Amino acid sequence: MARLLLIAGDYVEDYEIMVPFQALQAMGHSVDAVCPDKREGDKVRTAIHDFEGDQTYSEKPGHxxxxxxTFAEVEMADYDGLVVPGGRAPEYLRLDERVLEMVRHFFEHDKPVAAICHGAQLLAAAVSLEGHRVSAYPACAPEVRLAGGDFAEIDVDQAVASGKLVTAPAWPAHPAWLKRFAAMLD
Structure with a gap:
C-alpha cells in the first residue's frame, strides 16, 4: 500500500480533508496529514462549504x-503520492516556499497527485499545468489557465485524470475522485 502526504492548513474544507484522510486509510494506505508550522497532535480548523443556490458556496464552521x-519532519522521498484538499487553505499555503517545493517534488518524480476544489490554487502556484486537463472549483479556472492548464468544466460530482494528476471541482466528487486516485496508487 502507498504512503501518502496530505497538506492541510487552517480553514481547509471539512469534507475535503476528513473524507480522503479516512477513506484512503480504509483502503489500506498510510496518510500523513501535515501543516506548516504545526506538529503531530496540533489541530487545523476546517470550514464546511455548501452549495445552496447562491452565486458561490456558503461557509460554516467545521470540525x-x-x-x-509534523511538517518540519517530512522527507519527500518517503511518500508515494500527494493529496491537496481545498477550502481557503490553498490560498495562503501557496505563499510557503517549502509547501511549493513539496508539490514540485511529486510532479518532478511523476508521483500521483490528487487535488480537489481550491487545491488547484496550490498546484498553479507550484508548477506549470501545461499539458494537463485540470478541474477545480470554477472560481479557480483563471489560475489553472494562467498556469498553462486546460480547465475541465465538469459536473460537480465528477473527476478528471491527466497523467498522474486527478482533480475534481468539489467534495460531491469524492467517489469519482478517490476511485481514480486509488487506481493510480495500485
Missing part, C-alpha cells in the same frame, strides 16, 4: 482536524 505528522 477541528488533528494532524498526525
Amino acid at each position: 477541528d482536524f488533528t494532524l498526525n505528522a
Whole structure:
C-alpha cells in the first residue's frame, strides 16, 4: 500500500480533508496529514462549504482536524503520492516556499497527485499545468489557465485524470475522485 502526504492548513474544507484522510486509510494506505508550522497532535480548523443556490458556496464552521505528522519532519522521498484538499487553505499555503517545493517534488518524480476544489490554487502556484486537463472549483479556472492548464468544466460530482494528476471541482466528487486516485496508487 502507498504512503501518502496530505497538506492541510487552517480553514481547509471539512469534507475535503476528513473524507480522503479516512477513506484512503480504509483502503489500506498510510496518510500523513501535515501543516506548516504545526506538529503531530496540533489541530487545523476546517470550514464546511455548501452549495445552496447562491452565486458561490456558503461557509460554516467545521470540525477541528488533528494532524498526525509534523511538517518540519517530512522527507519527500518517503511518500508515494500527494493529496491537496481545498477550502481557503490553498490560498495562503501557496505563499510557503517549502509547501511549493513539496508539490514540485511529486510532479518532478511523476508521483500521483490528487487535488480537489481550491487545491488547484496550490498546484498553479507550484508548477506549470501545461499539458494537463485540470478541474477545480470554477472560481479557480483563471489560475489553472494562467498556469498553462486546460480547465475541465465538469459536473460537480465528477473527476478528471491527466497523467498522474486527478482533480475534481468539489467534495460531491469524492467517489469519482478517490476511485481514480486509488487506481493510480495500485
